[in-house]
Amino acid sequence: MLVEVRPVARLLRMSGRDPVDLTVALDPVLRAAIADAQGPDELARLRVVCDWVQYRDNFREALQLRPVLGGRRNGPSPALELAVDLRRAGPDLGAVTAAALREHRGGDDAGRLTLEDWVPTSQSLIWSFNTLYWQHLQLWEQATGRGYESALPGGQSDARNIESIREIIRELFAAWDELAERRALPEELYIVELGVGNGSHARTWLDTFVELDRAHGRDYYRRLHYLMCDYSPHVLELARASVADHAAHVSSFVLDAMHPMTTLGFLRFKAFLVYISNVYDNLPTDEIATIGHREHLVQVRAYLPADRAEQIARCAGTEPSGLGRLVTRLLKLGPVLLAEAAPEHFADVEAAVAFWRACWQAVRLAERYVPLHGLDTYDIAPGISGELLRPLVATGRDVRMHAANGAAASFAETLPLLHPYGRLHCHDLFVTGVEDYRTGFRGPGKYDGSVVNWVNGPLLAHIGTRKGFDVTFEPFAHRIGSNIITMRVHVRD
Ligand SMILES: C[S@@+](CC[C@H](N)C(=O)[O-])C[C@H]1O[C@@H](n2cnc3c(N)ncnc32)[C@H](O)[C@@H]1O
Numbered sequence: 001m002l003v004e005v006r007p008v009a010r011l012l013r014m015s016g017r018d019p020v021d022l023t024v025a026l027d028p029v030l031r032a033a034i035a036d037a038q039g040p041d042e043l044a045r046l047r048v049v050c051d052w053v054q055y056r057d058n059f060r061e062a063l064q065l066r067p068v069l070g071g072r073r074n075g076p077s078p079a080l081e082l083a084v085d086l087r088r089a090g091p092d093l094g095a096v097t098a099a100a101l102r103e104h105r106g107g108d109d110a111g112r113l114t115l116e117d118w119v120p121t122s123q124s125l126i127w128s129f130n131t132l133y134w135q136h137l138q139l140w141e142q143a144t145g146r147g148y149e150s151a152l153p154g155g156q157s158d159a160r161n162i163e164s165i166r167e168i169i170r171e172l173f174a175a176w177d178e179l180a181e182r183r184a185l186p187e188e189l190y191i192v193e194l195g196v197g198n199g200s201h202a203r204t205w206l207d208t209f210v211e212l213d214r215a216h217g218r219d220y221y222r223r224l225h226y227l228m229c230d231y232s233p234h235v236l237e238l239a240r241a242s243v244a245d246h247a248a249h250v251s252s253f254v255l256d257a258m259h260p261m262t263t264l265g266f267l268r269f270k271a272f273l274v275y276i277s278n279v280y281d282n283l284p285t286d287e288i289a290t291i292g293h294r295e296h297l298v299q300v301r302a303y304l305p306a307d308r309a310e311q312i313a314r315c316a317g318t319e320p321s322g323l324g325r326l327v328t329r330l331l332k333l334g335p336v337l338l339a340e341a342a343p344e345h346f347a348d349v350e351a352a353v354a355f356w357r358a359c360w361q362a363v364r365l366a367e368r369y370v371p372l373h374g375l376d377t378y379d380i381a382p383g384i385s386g387e388l389l390r391p392l393v394a395t396g397r398d399v400r401m402h403a404a405n406g407a408a409a410s411f412a413e414t415l416p417l418l419h420p421y422g423r424l425h426c427h428d429l430f431v432t433g434v435e436d437y438r439t440g441f442r443g444p445g446k447y448d449g450s451v452v453n454w455v456n457g458p459l460l461a462h463i464g465t466r467k468g469f470d471v472t473f474e475p476f477a478h479r480i481g482s483n484i485i486t487m488r489v490h491v492r493d
Contacts, residue, residue, distance in 0.1 A: 001043050001044060001046045001047070001048070002046075002047045002048070002078070002398075003026070003030075003047075003048045003049075003050075004047065004048070004049045004050065004398065005022060005049075005050045006049065006050060006051050006052075006438060006439055006440060006441065007020070007050070007051060007052035007086065007439065007440055007441065008439055009439065009440075010052045010086065020052065020086050020087075022050070022086070024089075025050070025084065025086050025089035025093065026048070026050070026084070027094075028091075028093045028094025028095075028097065029048060029063070029082060029084055029089075029093055029094065029097045030048070031094055032094045032095075032097035032098040032101065033046060033048070033082060033097065033101065035098070036098060036101040036102070036105075042079075045077065045078050045079040045080065046078065046079070046080055046081075046082065047068075047078045047080070047081040047082070047291070048081070048082045048084065049081060049082070049083050049084070050083075050084045050086050051083065051084070051085055051086065051441040052085070052086045052087050052440075052441060053085045053087055053088070053441050053445070054087070054441060054445070055441075055443075055445025055446060055447075055452070057361065057445065057446035057447075058444070058445045058446055059126065059300075059363065059364050059365040059444055059445075059446070060083070060085055060364065060365070061085075061096075061305075061364060062084070062085050062088035062089060062090070062093065062096065063082065063083070063084055063085075063093060063096050063097055063100055064082075064083040064366075064367065065080060065081070065082060065083075065100050065101070065104050066080070066081040066082075066083060066367045066368055066369060067079070067080055067081075067104075067368045067369070068080060068081060068291055068296065068368070068369045069296075069368060069369060069370050069371060070294070070296070070369075070370070070371035077291070077292040077294065078291055078292055080104070081291075081369070082097065083367075109303075110305075110306060111306030111309075112303040112304065112305060112306060112309075112366075113303055113304040113306070113309040113320055113323055113324065114301060114302075114303045114324075115301075115302040115303055115304065115324055115327055115363070116301055116302050117301065118299045118300070118301050118368065118370075119299060119300065119301070120286045120297055120298070120299055120300075121284075121285065121286050121287055121298055121299075121300045121365070121444070122284035122285055122286045122403075122405045122406070123284075124300050124301075124302055124365065125302050125327075125331060126302060126363065126365065126444070126451055127284045127451065128331040129331065129359075129360055129363070129449065129451075130282065130449075130450050130451045131231070131232075132330070132331060132334060132356070132449070133448070133449030133450045134230075134231070134232040134234070134235055134450070135232050135233075135234055135334060136234065136334055136335060136336070136353075137232070137234060137235060137238070138234065138238070139335060139336075139349065139353050140353065140356075140357070140448065140449050143350070143353045143354070143357060144357075144448065146448070147198070148197065148198075148447070148448055148450070149197075149198075149200075160200050160201055160204045161476075162204060162208060164427075164476070164477070164486075165201075165204060165205050165208045166208060166212065168273065168275075168423075168425055169205075169208060169209055169212050170212070171423065172272060172273060172423075173212070173213075173216055173218070173220070175272070175421040176189065176218070176220060176272070177218070178421075179421060180218070186270070186419075187223060188223060188225055188270070189220060189223045189224050189225065189272055190225050190227065190267055190270050190271045190272060190419075191205075191224065191225070191226045191227065191271070191272060191273045191274075191275070192227045192229065192260075192264065192267065192271050192273070192274045192275070192417065193205075193226070193227070193228055193229065193274075193275045193276070194229050194230075194257045194260065194274065194275075194276045194279055194410070194414070195229070195230055195257055195276060195277075195278070195279030195282070196228045196229065196230050196235065196236065196239040196252075197230075197235060197239070197278075198235070198238050198239060198242060199228065199238060199239025199240065199241070199242030199243055200242060201275070201277065202226060202228055202239060202242065202243050202250070203242045203243050203245075203246075205226075205275075206226060206243060206245075206246040206249070206250070207245075209221060209224065210246075221249070224249050225249060225250075225251065226243075226246065226249055226250045226251075227250075227251050227252075227253060227264070227267075228240070228243070228250060228251070228252040228253070229252070229253045229254075229255050229257070229260070229263070229264070230252075230254065230255075230257075231254060231255060231256050231257065232254075233254050236252045236253075236254060239252065240252055257276075257279055257283065257406075257410045258283060258381075258406050258409040258410045258413070259409070259410075259413060260410065260413050260414050260417065261413045261416065261417075264417055267417045268416055268417060269416070269417070269418070269419055269420070270417070270419055271417040271418055271419060271422050272419050272421065272422045272423070273422065273423050273424075273425060274414050274417060274418065274422070274423075274424045274425070275425050275426075276410075276414075276424070276425075276426045276427075276428070277426065277427040277428065278427065278428060279410075279428070280404070280406070280407035280410065280411075280426065280428045280455045281407075281428050281429045281443070281452050281453055281454060281455055282450055282451065282452065283404075283405075283406025283407050283409075283410060284405060284406045285402045285403055285404050285405050285406060285407070285453050286298065286402070286403040286405055287400055287401065287402055287403065288372070288375075288378075288386070288389060288393060288400070288401060288402075288403050289369055289398070289399070289400035289401075290393045290394075290395075290397075290398050290399050290400075291369060291398055292398070294371055295371070295372040295374075295375055295393060296369035296370060296371050296372060297369070297370050297371075297372050297378065298367055298368075298369060298370075298400070299367070299368050299369075299370050300365040300366065300367050301365065301366045302363055302364070302365055303363070303364055303365075303366055304323065304359070304362050304363060304364070305362065305364060306320075308358075308362035309323055309362070311358075312355065312358045312359060312362065315354070315355065315358065316345045316346070316355055317344065317345050318345060326338075326342070326345060326355070327359055329341065329342065330352070330355065330356055330359070335349055335352035335353045335355075335356050336349050336352070338352045338355075339351065339352040356449075357449070360446070360449055365444075372386070375387050375389055375390055375393070378403075380403050380404070380405050380408050380409075380459075381405055381406075381408050381409035381412065382409070383412070384408055384409070384412060384463065386403070388459060388462055388463065389401075389403065389459065391462070392434050392456075392458055392459065395434060397438075399434060399437055399438060400437060401431070401434065401437045401442075401456060402431075402442065402443070402453055402454065402455070402456045403456070403459075404453075404455050404456040404459050404460065407455050407456070407460060408456075408459060408460065408463060411424075411460050411463060411464070412463055412467070415464065415467055415469060415489070418489075418490075418491065420491050421491075422490070422491070423488065423489065423490050424469075424487075424488070424489035424490070425486070425487075425488055425489075426486070426487040426488075426489075427476060427484050427485070427486055427487075428455050428484065428485065428487070429442075429452070429454045429455060429483055429484065429485070430454065430455050430457035430460075430473055430485040430487060431454050431455065431456055431457050431458070432457045432458070432473045432485060433457075433458065434458065436454075442454035457473050457485070457487065460487070461473075464489055468491060468492050469489050469490065469491055469492060470488075470489065470490055470491075470492045470493075471487065471488075471489050472487070472488050472489075473485050473486070473487050474486050474488075
């Protein structure tokens with residue numbers, strides 16, 4: 001039997017924080033697992049993994065059972081994983097474990113309302129919820145009375161940090177001055193932002209640009225084109241209102257950040273800056289796990305726990321069995337049309353939004369591990385083979401990590417946009433070494449109505465390096481205690 005404890009820092013008294021008492025959390029789980037086992041062989045094939053899930057809203061119960069499919073290859077291999085969230089490990093965990101093992105053995109799903117078939121995480125309907133959130137942001141924010149930024153690390157977006165913006169603009173001026181001296185500076189100076197949110201970064205950036213340009217005295221503002229891109233027309237509308245003072249220098253594009261080339265192909269080799277913040281961590285991703293020297297793909301299945309399904313169904317005037325259909329309609333139509341299409345369930349748009357929020361709050365992901373028959377049989381994104389993950393997963397030890405499919409696709413398609421003097425600048429939650437996956441929980445979590453996963457930095461660095469770019473990571477320098485990392489990318493000198 002293997003017991004893996006990831007959040008080791010939480011076991012120590014650090015920064016005045018009470019340490020987690022591991023033995024108290026684990027004791028009832030192990031006792032229940034041992035009591036339930038039908039022989040030493042079964043115990044030998046059990047894994048227990050402990051995380052500390054820092055996201056108060058997430059997709060897990062305090063205890064989760066994850067079957068490991070694929071059976072034996074070379075001797076006994078793990079068949080079942082018990083995943084414990086140490087943050088929520090309470091005195092009832094023994095009884096919870098015993099019940100979960102009983103249900104697992106009996107093929108009983110405890111009355112869960114299953115919302116989809118087993119799929120790789122990047123294809124789960126949680127991403128439809130995520131899209132819905134950005135498409136109808138204002139309705140959600142009105143209902144909660146909170147802006148999306150309050151859910152970001154530190155309670156605000158570091159994208160608006162003026163010092164960071166000044167630094168980026170000064171770097172641009174230095175590059176442009178050098179090109180101008182050689183008469184190689186193009187007339188049009190293109191800046192791209194992917195995933196603009198409410199436009200507050202764009203506005204701060206443009207205001208700061210005007211101020212620094214005045215002092216610099218080269219009138220670069222006259223030649224500046226700021227391209228705001230987002231897949232939500234609604235978000236772009238909010239952003240456009242935010243930058244109204246700079247309207248003559250701003251264009252907006254509805255595009256999927258995972259396929260920027262489709263719309264921005266005309267910018268190949270022309271963008272001096274591509275700026276992205278808090279977007280990669282919001283793009284769909286799978287997880288790959290090495291368990292007993294074998295790579296597995298994590299598959300998930302979204303469900304609503306029985307008690308929550310009953311509650312939500314009651315509010316919507318239906319039976320739990322009718323909920324799945326209503327959720328599908330919500331994800332397809334959005335809350336406004338849903339209220340129109342199903343007045344017998346929702347008196348008005350507010351009621352449809354309340355239904356949406358309740359479903360999102362309650363939705364969980366069941367997980368299982370399915371063996372991969374070689375990383376080369378798995379595509380991270382079109383043209384990006386799973387083989388790129390080999391140096392990260394083949395460390396001789398078990399590890400579970402994100403394949404960062406959306407971020408990798410976006411990154412690989414963005415690089416060709418860069419001018420030879422161009423820069424890609426990204427602020428996000430990055431894992432910067434494989435060890436980070438062994439020592440902390442990296443998602444998925446819920447931020448208000450959206451999904452968050454840390455981004456596999458070493459994988460992006462690998463992709464960039466192979467394409468001839470320098471990729472560096474450093475902690476965001478302008479806010480103390482932030483988890484945000486700055487990724488800088490430019491053509492290798
Ligand atoms: C967390 S917000 C970040 C906003 C802003 N960059 C900031 O840091 O405050 C994520 C933004 O990415 C956008 N987004 C998410 N997935 C996207 C996709 N696939 N294509 C384009 N935009 C996307 C959302 O609509 C939203 O505007």
